[in-house]
Amino acid sequence: MTAHLSLIKDLLNNKFYLMKKIILAVLALSLSAKETKACDICGCGAGNSYIGILPDFNSKIFGIRYRYNHLRTHIGVGGVTTYLTTNESYRTAELWGGWNIGKRFRLMASLPYNFAEKATLTSSVSKNGIGDISLSGFYSLINSRKNIADKLLVQSLWIGGGIKLPAGKYEAADKSSNNQNANLFQLGTASTDFSLNMMYDVRLNDAGINVAAAYKMNTENKFDYRYGNKLTLNSQAYYKFRIKNKVMLAPNAGVQFESSKKDFDKGFDVDISGGNLLMGTAGLEVSYKKISAGVNLQTPFSQSLGAGFIKAENRGMAHISFTF
Numbered sequence: 001m002t003a004h005l006s007l008i009k010d011l012l013n014n015k016f017y018l019m020k021k022i023i024l025a026v027l028a029l030s031l032s033a034k035e036t037k038a039c040d041i042c043g044c045g046a047g048n049s050y051i052g053i054l055p056d057f058n059s060k061i062f063g064i065r066y067r068y069n070h071l072r073t074h075i076g077v078g079g080v081t082t083y084l085t086t087n088e089s090y091r092t093a094e095l096w097g098g099w100n101i102g103k104r105f106r107l108m109a110s111l112p113y114n115f116a117e118k119a120t121l122t123s124s125v126s127k128n129g130i131g132d133i134s135l136s137g138f139y140s141l142i143n144s145r146k147n148i149a150d151k152l153l154v155q156s157l158w159i160g161g162g163i164k165l166p167a168g169k170y171e172a173a174d175k176s177s178n179n180q181n182a183n184l185f186q187l188g189t190a191s192t193d194f195s196l197n198m199m200y201d202v203r204l205n206d207a208g209i210n211v212a213a214a215y216k217m218n219t220e221n222k223f224d225y226r227y228g229n230k231l232t233l234n235s236q237a238y239y240k241f242r243i244k245n246k247v248m249l250a251p252n253a254g255v256q257f258e259s260s261k262k263d264f265d266k267g268f269d270v271d272i273s274g275g276n277l278l279m280g281t282a283g284l285e286v287s288y289k290k291i292s293a294g295v296n297l298q299t300p301f302s303q304s305l306g307a308g309f310i311k312a313e314n315r316g317m318a319h320i321s322f323t324f
Contacts, residue, residue: 107137134162134163155200160196
């Protein structure tokens with residue numbers, strides 16, 4: 001195990017220049033975009049968009065994901081709970097699928113169904129319904145397998161882009177009327193949004209590292225509201241344990257960083273929106289023949305959301321998928 005990790009470190013150093021160029025390109029595109037913030041609904045741009053380590057598949061894949069995200073809003077100065085403090089939870093059951101076309105192209109799509117709840121000391125309200133549909137395409141820059149010092153080195157690098165279509169219901173009446181509070185309690189954004197994506201995986205025998213980057217660019221909806229753009233970076237280390245060459249267990253751990261710009265409402269900044277969030281992630285992936293399943297937990301390490309008036313709490317994700 002120690003020898004594996006040492007070899008991976010050396011290999012990553014050799015590949016650092018390529019990865020640096022790719023990540024800098026993503027960042028450069030994010031800085032060149034207009035200052036508009038992306039909220040994945042649920043969480044002031046800190047929505048639970050995490051999908052974990054994508055299962056390997058040669059042709060097609062179909063699955064179901066369940067995500068849970070909890071946060072507190074209207075927090076008082078210094079993080080004090082007040083009579084206005086609201087506990088909000090956002091759950092998503094999501095159908096998703098992928099299709100590899102040849103060896104270089106990959107198409108992916110997802111259809112979420114959202115459940116949203118919020119409660120104060122005196123009242124509670126909930127809503128549920130279909131969320132926004134996401135479509136994306138990827139191109140494989142690297143897809144290689146070779147032996148190095150009697151070890152199998154496997155690498156894959158996918159880059160691409162996507163579009164989010166406004167299928168979810170957006171209720172303008174649930175938005176704050178004074179440009180102060182983040183517009184979180186929605187099933188959809190009512191806007192057509194775009195994303196740039198990168199996924200890189202390197203594995204030496206059974207020890208590997210997975211890195212992903214995404215930048216989401218949002219447009220203004222017909223209600224003159226624009227969610228701010230959002231940058232997401234995550235990295236995980238994992239190790240595959242094989243049981244009788246039939247069952248594969250892959251525990252993993254890593255970090256995820258999210259940075260969101262402020263929302264705009266009729267051309268004005270929304271004060272309590274945008275911010276940064278750093279989370280630790282830990283999970284387990286299991287696969288048997290053509291079936292894969294996994295769970296993942298995420299906990300905040302540090303955060304500054306909505307000018308300090310929003311606090312993200314623990315998140316969770318579970319999935320099952322089938323390849324064919």
